Amino acid sequence: MSGNTQPIxxxxxxxxxxxxxxxxxxxxxxxxIIYFGDTxxxxxGVKSPETINQYAxxxxxxxxxxxxxxxxxxxxxxxxxxxxxxxxISPVPxxxxxxxxxxxxxxxxxxxxxxxxxxxxxxxSNVYARAIHKHDASVRVFSQACPLFVPLVxxxxxxHTVTRLTVQEYMKxxxxxxxxxxxxGCTHYPLIKPLLQEVAGQEVFLVDSAEAIADMTxxxxxxxxxxxxxxxxxxxxxxxxxxxxxFQTIGERxxxxxxxxxxxxxx
Amino acid sequence: MSGNTQPIxxxxxxxxxxxxxxxxxxxxxxxxIIYFGDTxxxxxGVKSPETINQYAxxxxxxxxxxxxxxxxxxxxxxxxxxxxxxxxISPVPxxxxxxxxxxxxxxxxxxxxxxxxxxxxxxxSNVYARAIHKHDASVRVFSQACPLFVPLVxxxxxxHTVTRLTVQEYMKxxxxxxxxxxxxGCTHYPLIKPLLQEVAGQEVFLVDSAEAIADMTxxxxxxxxxxxxxxxxxxxxxxxxxxxxxFQTIGERxxxxxxxxxxxxxx
Numbered sequence: 001m002s003g004n005t006q007p008i009x010x011x012x013x014x015x016x017x018x019x020x021x022x023x024x025x026x027x028x029x030x031x032x033i034i035y036f037g038d039t040x041x042x043x044x045g046v047k048s049p050e051t052i053n054q055y056a057x058x059x060x061x062x063x064x065x066x067x068x069x070x071x072x073x074x075x076x077x078x079x080x081x082x083x084x085x086x087x088x089i090s091p092v093p094x095x096x097x098x099x100x101x102x103x104x105x106x107x108x109x110x111x112x113x114x115x116x117x118x119x120x121x122x123x124x125s126n127v128y129a130r131a132i133h134k135h136d137a138s139v140r141v142f143s144q145a146c147p148l149f150v151p152l153v154x155x156x157x158x159x160h161t162v163t164r165l166t167v168q169e170y171m172k173x174x175x176x177x178x179x180x181x182x183x184x185g186c187t188h189y190p191l192i193k194p195l196l197q198e199v200a201g202q203e204v205f206l207v208d209s210a211e212a213i214a215d216m217t218x219x220x221x222x223x224x225x226x227x228x229x230x231x232x233x234x235x236x237x238x239x240x241x242x243x244x245x246x247f248q249t250i251g252e253r254x255x256x257x258x259x260x261x262x263x264x265x266x267x
Numbered sequence: 268m269s270g271n272t273q274p275i276x277x278x279x280x281x282x283x284x285x286x287x288x289x290x291x292x293x294x295x296x297x298x299x300i301i302y303f304g305d306t307x308x309x310x311x312g313v314k315s316p317e318t319i320n321q322y323a324x325x326x327x328x329x330x331x332x333x334x335x336x337x338x339x340x341x342x343x344x345x346x347x348x349x350x351x352x353x354x355x356i357s358p359v360p361x362x363x364x365x366x367x368x369x370x371x372x373x374x375x376x377x378x379x380x381x382x383x384x385x386x387x388x389x390x391x392s393n394v395y396a397r398a399i400h401k402h403d404a405s406v407r408v409f410s411q412a413c414p415l416f417v418p419l420v421x422x423x424x425x426x427h428t429v430t431r432l433t434v435q436e437y438m439k440x441x442x443x444x445x446x447x448x449x450x451x452g453c454t455h456y457p458l459i460k461p462l463l464q465e466v467a468g469q470e471v472f473l474v475d476s477a478e479a480i481a482d483m484t485x486x487x488x489x490x491x492x493x494x495x496x497x498x499x500x501x502x503x504x505x506x507x508x509x510x511x512x513x514f515q516t517i518g519e520r521x522x523x524x525x526x527x528x529x530x531x532x533x534x
Contacts, residue, residue, distance in 0.1 A: 040314070
């Protein structure tokens with residue numbers, strides 16, 4: 001029988017990567033998924049590369065013990081800093097959000113004018129611009145750090161006047177550059193997509209990196225004949241290193257459905 | 268000669284405690300101050316008590332090596348969780364922000380109706396209510412978590428429409444309780460004091476815990492004859508475990524003046 005029912009491992013420094021799980025639940029609805037969120041040690045953005053690599057390697061080993069068939073780095077910081085570390089120890093394919101978002105942006109933009117929004121750590125590291133230029137050096141990239149978006153999303157103010165005003169303020173310089181494509185370079189941002197679309201303008205294509213990596217995952221499963229043959233409801237398991245404030249509420253908002261099968265684990 | 272010129276040690280999980288340094292610079296302008304901010308491991312609010320106690324003990328030993336005459340815990344989380352640990356290993360007096368704020372609130376309120384605002388970690392731990400009730404069990408305490416204030420202050424939007432709307436939203440239930448005293452239970456909040464005063468109403472007394480602890484420090488220096496006899500400009504030294512994004516800008520905003528004499532140190 002072709003294909004296999006082994007789970008796909010998805011990991012993030014916290015809860016944000018659940019938007020990737022959500023996109024995968026929709027795109028490849030029969031695949032089993034195991035998620036690890038390092039909620040005890042989040043945020044990674046401020047940590048040294050050595051520490052981030054060490055954490056990424058611990059998480060990778062943890063997920064490999066479940067015999068996953070594919071690993072997805074849903075965290076922008078780990079994707080930027082620790083991709084090679086993860087790939088070196090993983091016998092299965094490793095995909096990551098930055099490359100997924102960059103590929104989609106390059107194949108979408110007509111004017112070759114792309115905006116990228118993300119956390120200060122992601123934007124300052126310039127990883128999206130580098131990833132985009134690897135695929136097409138002629139694309140002009142306009143980046144904007146949006147430090148308030150993550151706290152606003154975690155507060156649940158997804159359609160609040162405060163969030164609308166904040167989006168307008170951050171987006172003003174990016175919109176002024178007449179971009180036709182905007183990369184949502186943070187796993188939290190899909191939750192404010194309607195607001196971002198409204199402020200960016202309906203003619204701007206929003207690259208949701210969660211959807212981009214779900215598409216890439218579907219492609220690689222098909223190519224490498226790794227997709228599950230099952231048509232049964234799959235199993236979703238969520239491992240976290242801490243159960244932080246309002247975890248259930250925030251997690252369900254990210255996941256878009258009830259969050260069960262949660263396990264607390266220390267690595 | 269009475270008094271001594273040894274420095275006062277002030278510590279926090281990050282940059283926020285610099286508002287305490289600022290208040291001390293104004294209240295006791297000739298005292299030398301050594302600050303430690305654990306910027307590499309911030310935020311502490313999500314960590315386990317064991318970890319917080321361990322970090323607090325490392326920081327205490329670090330500052331004791333400078334022969335400080337007094338230790339100030341400027342961090343609400345460490346004050347709540349690790350006060351006894353710090354006191355156990357410290358041969359010099361230890362003051363902390365929560366008790367300072369609670370004392371001032373109790374001695375200020377006429378109606379015995381006190382509001383407390385802070386981060387979710389501080390508010391959920393109920394430490395301010397407990398500290399207030401230790402001094403006067405008849406005071407009614409109304410608490411409100413304000414998770415967006417720290418990110419708004421760090422973004423520097425101190426007088427921005429977004430911040431004003433956010434303050435109005437969070438303060439609505441607290442103001443409805445007809446409090447006459449409001450405790451600013453987070454070291455970041457003194458920076459938005461004008462906005463808080465405006466929304467709370469001019470008749471509400473704001474307890475700035477940075478000022479409260481500066482007053483308490485002045486009292487204990489006088490009582491124990493520990494004040495410096497010097498009338499020379501003092502030395503201020505700042506130690507941090509990491510130099511995060513926009514550290515200089517944010518630090519100067521908190522300190523209210525140019526930030527020099529910064530040292531990076533791993534504990």
